[in-house]
Amino acid sequence: MVIHLVCAARPNFMKIAPLYHALRKEPWATPVIIHTGQHYDHNMYDSFFEDLGLPKPDINLGVGSGTHAEQTGKVMIAYEKVLIDQRPDLVVVVGDVNSTMAATIAAAKMGIKVAHLEAGLRSFDRNMPEELNRLVTDVLVDMLWTPSRDANENLLNEGIAPNKISLVGNIMIDSLEMMREKIEPLQVYRDFELEAGSYGVVTLHRPSNVDDPTVFQDICCVLREISESVPLVFPVHPRTRQRIDDNHLLLATGSTKKLFLPEPLNYVRFMNLVLNCRFVITDSGGIQEETSYLDIPCLTLRGNTERPITVTHGTNQLCELSQLKQKVGEILRGHAPERGNLELWDGKTARRIVETLQKLNRS
Structure with a gap:
């Protein structure tokens, strides 16, 4: 059974890694890594593959950057050629980037079965490009593998047939547990002359936060003020770094010695930094999940989240x-939510998916 695993961005790599390793152990499965090339940066690409024990992609479409339409169109054109030349038995897409939707459309139009890993997540905000990608993808795929029961409910409310939906759990936790032995011994915080539990971690890259210079400058000013009370480590996403440079926003952060702006860290080093921090400020999806699992307070600088279980059962708070x-002050004073029961967030999601595919292969 030839299975294409399509990835495009850093969170995608973390989602395919546990599944790739699980499939490699099965004599009936041949996993093939397809990298669309939508995002490329050494720290955010090559090192992630190395950390996660992944080989170089079998196929790299090399689509590069561009507008949403350009990326989507390039992936569809390039991936269709691959599908014609090397038709797989199944295409697995993950997450909600442009490549996820584009690969789904290309495969579905050729009558190839598609599975969506992390299906059913909804922010109910169609101003987010990712929300449109989720909606289109979930309508077209044959199998919808969900991380939580609220995702199942979303899909059922949209008229998706129940027999297409499988609650498999959160694949991001598989990656974390798979790498924990490498993550825990490090002391990355010492690179910044900090102590465990004495600092916060910041990640920001959403257009709503970083594209408008006025909005982003306001954010930078608030981060600087917070850093006067507690040190902040802000590994800067390449997209965010470009906005800082374009708008001279380093001036907004000033010369404070407690607001650190390193380059992006690889997965192992970044998760060590998170594992030992007091709290996280973010607009990312995956970190909302990881911090909930790790019982680390998380403040999500957004008005909504496609992962509401991190708010209702986790340690995440939406925050203006x-x-x-x-x-932040409340967290420093010890007032932070504790994690509840996160069903099937147990590091065994890849195994459940393999069992599902094994049954499909036998039928």
Whole structure:
């Protein structure tokens, strides 16, 4: 059974890694890694593959950057050629980037079965490009592998047939547990002359936060103010770094010695930094999940989340910029939510998917 695993961005790599390793152990499965090339940066690509024990992609479409339409179109054109030349038995797409939707459309139009890993997540905000990608993908795929029961409910409410939906759990936790032995011994915080539990971690890259210079400057100013009370380590996403440079926003952060702006860290080093921090400020999806699993307070600088279980059962809080200093203060005073029961977030999601595919292969 030839299975294409399509990835495009850093979170995608983490989602395919446990599944790739699980499939490699099966004599009936031949996993093939397809990298669309939508995102490329050495720290965010090559080192992630090395950390996760993944080989170089079998096929790299090399689509590069561009507008949403350009990326989507390039992936569809390039991937269709691959499908014609090397038709797989199944295409697995993950997450919600442009490549996820594009690969789904290309495969579905050729009558190739598609499975969506991390299906059913919804922010209910169609101003987010990712939300449109989720909606289109979930309508077209044959199998929808969900991380939580609220995702199942979303799909059922949209009219998806129940027999297409499988609650498999959170694949991101598989990656974390797979790499824990490498993550835990490190002391990355010492690179910044910090102590465990004495600092916060920041990650920001969403257009709503970083594309408008006025909004982003306000965020930078608040981060600087917070850093006067507690050190902040802000590994800067390449997209965010470009916005800082374009708009001279380093001036907004000033010369404080407690707001650190390193280059992006590889997965192992970044997760060690998170594992030992006091709290996280983010607009990312995956970190909301990882911090909930690890019982680390998380403040998500957004008005909504496609992962509401991290709020209802986890340690995540949605937060407006005007609330950020207050929320950080509450955490520092010991007022933070504790994690509840996160069903099937147990590091065994890849195994459940393999069992599902094994049954499909036998039928």
